[in-house]
Amino acid sequence: xxxxxxxxxxxxxxxxxxxxxxxxxxxxxxxxxxxxxxxxxxxxxxxxxxxxxxxxxxxxxxxxxxxxxxxxxxxxxxxxxxxxxxxxxxxxxxxxxxxxxxxxxxxxxxxxxxxxxxxxxxxxxxxxxxxxxxxxxxxxxxx
Amino acid sequence: xxxxxxxxxxxxxxxxxxxxxxxxxxxxxxxxxxxxxxxxxxxxxxxxxxxxxxxxxxxxxxxxxxxxxxxxxxxxxxxxxxxxxxxxxxxxxxxxxxxxxxxxxxxxxxxxxxxxxxxxxxxxxxxxxxxxxxxxxxxxxxx
Numbered sequence: 001x002x003x004x005x006x007x008x009x010x011x012x013x014x015x016x017x018x019x020x021x022x023x024x025x026x027x028x029x030x031x032x033x034x035x036x037x038x039x040x041x042x043x044x045x046x047x048x049x050x051x052x053x054x055x056x057x058x059x060x061x062x063x064x065x066x067x068x069x070x071x072x073x074x075x076x077x078x079x080x081x082x083x084x085x086x087x088x089x090x091x092x093x094x095x096x097x098x099x100x101x102x103x104x105x106x107x108x109x110x111x112x113x114x115x116x117x118x119x120x121x122x123x124x125x126x127x128x129x130x131x132x133x134x135x136x137x138x139x140x141x142x143x
Numbered sequence: 144x145x146x147x148x149x150x151x152x153x154x155x156x157x158x159x160x161x162x163x164x165x166x167x168x169x170x171x172x173x174x175x176x177x178x179x180x181x182x183x184x185x186x187x188x189x190x191x192x193x194x195x196x197x198x199x200x201x202x203x204x205x206x207x208x209x210x211x212x213x214x215x216x217x218x219x220x221x222x223x224x225x226x227x228x229x230x231x232x233x234x235x236x237x238x239x240x241x242x243x244x245x246x247x248x249x250x251x252x253x254x255x256x257x258x259x260x261x262x263x264x265x266x267x268x269x270x271x272x273x274x275x276x277x278x279x280x281x282x283x284x285x286x
Contacts, residue, residue, distance in 0.1 A: 002228060015242070086144060098176065099277055102277040105271050112262040122251075127251070130247075131245045
């Protein structure tokens, strides 16, 4: 069970931008984490599309949070990015398993997935960016 | 977030064998689900190694449950098969994320993963094989 790197990078981009408290660039985030700029650009575009980031153009342009960190819920971000299904039977268009409909496993897995998401609901971006070491790390890369 | 097909097939093999209540073969399970015999053989070997299945050789050989379905817990099976880590930072040997140790995301994800597994703990194989339609499906393929 693994989150996609797409979701992982989205969360990291939000954490960096949230901890920075000033405009940051894709190049800075990419260099700070050692992750592909191209991959990050796609993630940032979706975050902007969803209202989590605001992108501004120009010499002093870059990324800022699109809403307060206290309003960015971890469950909502993970649900928006994590589009893969937990098991084959969760996608009726591609499912080939013949016991779908007579198998209680799907029910059990769905409940487990809901418990996972419910737990994430307890966290907001503001909870993730408070650490002083993290703020130093970000400041050193944006200064 | 997706379970590996390895885990999915392990659960399906247990469901089929548990619903059959008689010796079944890898060929029968493979044909019933339309999944690769080779892939299934690896899964069955691990299930046998873990004590969930007993394999017997010979003309009437095949697979039976290694313990009562009431004793086969869904969490235990998923934990045994699902070796992939939820995010890069969960594996300290391969992690490259520089904010590991100062980032609370890992803590949030770990709690969510525990909630997922805790929910699965409520289910045993016996809960998954009771459906009469499932038993008809299995009987038609083993008879």
